[in-house]
Amino acid sequence: MEPIDGDGILNLFKTRMGGAILSSHVDTYVNGVRKKKLQTVWVRVPRESLREAVSLVLEMQAPAHIAVASGSDLGNDIEVLYHFQVFWGFKRESTVSVTIGTTCPKSDPHLPTISDLVPGALITEREKQEFLGIIIDGIPDPRRLFLVDNIPEGKHPWRKDEKGVQDMVRNVHEGGD
Amino acid sequence: MAGKSYTLPIGPVHPALKEPTMFKLTVEGEIVTAVDVQPGINHRGIEFIGMRRNPLQVLHLAERICGICSIVHQYSFALASEKAAGITEIPERAQYIRTIMAELERVHSHLLWAGVAAHELGFDTLLHWTWQLREWVQDVLEIISGNRVNYAMYIQGGVRRDISPEVIQKLKVMIADYRAGIDQLCKAFTDDRVFRHRTMGVGVLTYKDAVETCAVGPTTRGSGVHKDVRIDQPFGGYADLDLDYCLPEKMGYENNGDTYAKTLVRLQEVVQSLDIIEFCLDNMPPGPIRWESNMTKLLQHMKKAEGEALGLNEAPRGEMIHYVKLNAGDENVSIWKVRASTYNNILAWTKMLPGCQIADVSIIAAAVDPCIGCMDRVTVVDQDTGKEKLFSNEDFYRASIRKTRAYQRKVSP
Numbered sequence: 001m002e003p004i005d006g007d008g009i010l011n012l013f014k015t016r017m018g019g020a021i022l023s024s025h026v027d028t029y030v031n032g033v034r035k036k037k038l039q040t041v042w043v044r045v046p047r048e049s050l051r052e053a054v055s056l057v058l059e060m061q062a063p064a065h066i067a068v069a070s071g072s073d074l075g076n077d078i079e080v081l082y083h084f085q086v087f088w089g090f091k092r093e094s095t096v097s098v099t100i101g102t103t104c105p106k107s108d109p110h111l112p113t114i115s116d117l118v119p120g121a122l123i124t125e126r127e128k129q130e131f132l133g134i135i136i137d138g139i140p141d142p143r144r145l146f147l148v149d150n151i152p153e154g155k156h157p158w159r160k161d162e163k164g165v166q167d168m169v170r171n172v173h174e175g176g177d
Numbered sequence: 178m179a180g181k182s183y184t185l186p187i188g189p190v191h192p193a194l195k196e197p198t199m200f201k202l203t204v205e206g207e208i209v210t211a212v213d214v215q216p217g218i219n220h221r222g223i224e225f226i227g228m229r230r231n232p233l234q235v236l237h238l239a240e241r242i243c244g245i246c247s248i249v250h251q252y253s254f255a256l257a258s259e260k261a262a263g264i265t266e267i268p269e270r271a272q273y274i275r276t277i278m279a280e281l282e283r284v285h286s287h288l289l290w291a292g293v294a295a296h297e298l299g300f301d302t303l304l305h306w307t308w309q310l311r312e313w314v315q316d317v318l319e320i321i322s323g324n325r326v327n328y329a330m331y332i333q334g335g336v337r338r339d340i341s342p343e344v345i346q347k348l349k350v351m352i353a354d355y356r357a358g359i360d361q362l363c364k365a366f367t368d369d370r371v372f373r374h375r376t377m378g379v380g381v382l383t384y385k386d387a388v389e390t391c392a393v394g395p396t397t398r399g400s401g402v403h404k405d406v407r408i409d410q411p412f413g414g415y416a417d418l419d420l421d422y423c424l425p426e427k428m429g430y431e432n433n434g435d436t437y438a439k440t441l442v443r444l445q446e447v448v449q450s451l452d453i454i455e456f457c458l459d460n461m462p463p464g465p466i467r468w469e470s471n472m473t474k475l476l477q478h479m480k481k482a483e484g485e486a487l488g489l490n491e492a493p494r495g496e497m498i499h500y501v502k503l504n505a506g507d508e509n510v511s512i513w514k515v516r517a518s519t520y521n522n523i524l525a526w527t528k529m530l531p532g533c534q535i536a537d538v539s540i541i542a543a544a545v546d547p548c549i550g551c552m553d554r555v556t557v558v559d560q561d562t563g564k565e566k567l568f569s570n571e572d573f574y575r576a577s578i579r580k581t582r583a584y585q586r587k588v589s590p
Contacts, residue, residue, distance in 0.1 A: 031412050032269070081500065
């Protein structure tokens, strides 16, 4: 597919996925003396539509380039954002960052894997499992990645609830050894 | 017949990465058949620490993620947090100074890498020569910022220090000297038959593997992949430049993704960086260097801000990305995700290492540009007897040197 700009990508998402999109927007920034445009697209979908959204990214360009997935604890839900770069290598300034966000409730913290669609996503999926306490269904390699063995099972550093590691933190200003 | 296979763990301490890495190699005789990378032995939880600090504090924390490419983390965090806070009018002069600093760092990082690569192969004279060259750029960085590492130059909405006309003169002298020095350096690397023997066809990352594993930076450009954030999504001063991808084919070599190809990419990028710095110095726009010079006002603005953004940047090792989310009323950075370049190159290692000899492990691992010279020690586990043999970094290094000497004997008349 020939490169299109951020607004075009958002339109494509809207026409193809329509009602499945929960929220979306395009951020535009200008850079340099020449005031060149740089766009990032943000699309949020329910987890059932995650793989469909990733397939749409693959339709734009395959193999897709995933930069990383980031995640946050929203209280009752956990949000995971997959940051893709589409249209790399076509011509200068053709690449657009496309972020696909999805959530899962803490009571049922499951997300489907995308590493069969994008092999490069494996490392970041392993990281999300251990840091957010979610389960990626179908992940080919579910082992821990960064967390060391002395962090107990069921503790996840980015969680802001009782599964977080706040109680394990030793603050120097509070004294103690 | 399948030979007896051993597991060869390498690591775990490895300061060139954000997370020290452990390689578990499966070897059959001299040949590596599989590799498993296990990072995180000394994960410092910097993102966790950062989510308990305000954006101005995190600027300096971000810089301390890495001692070599410290500025790119600050750059990415500044870009992400200022966008998240709605600060989009960055003074043009500040954008140019940011670009100059990032490129100076690329020069010193690539020269450091070239020295490490030479050392891994046993060319210690070349190592000292390369690092002597690197001293000048570090001096220039010190003249501009006061520090050889951790420059504390960037802030949300601009930079903290200006570059004065006197410093511009010094920079120009450095660039002229470097052009001559780099020419000689290129010759030293490309003319040496032993260096070519040790790197050509070693640690090959094919184009297909490079794009599928989402590898970044010179690692992927060595395979002919057109990926460079400075060109694909130009930010700051790069938007005014007409850059081209540095590929091995420009130096008359094929884009085959071996260690030699990656070396050529880095050598070209040093020259490209000098061109970029020169362009920025010649075309530096006048004007202010900050969006808001009062730190208290800036912090107040960040506190009230609500939003999320990405900070993308081309680090010496490849694409770098920070994700920042700010919530109104939350003084701290609500969510901060750091993704350093080597993170995406972990999977590339698993494609590059199988098939190589143990003596080549150090140069192949170094080709991605974490310095494997920092590798701590290695345990060899005999799977049949369960016996462990301790391999030190020294032993690894010696194996590499022996291979170089053997080649030198072979090619010398």
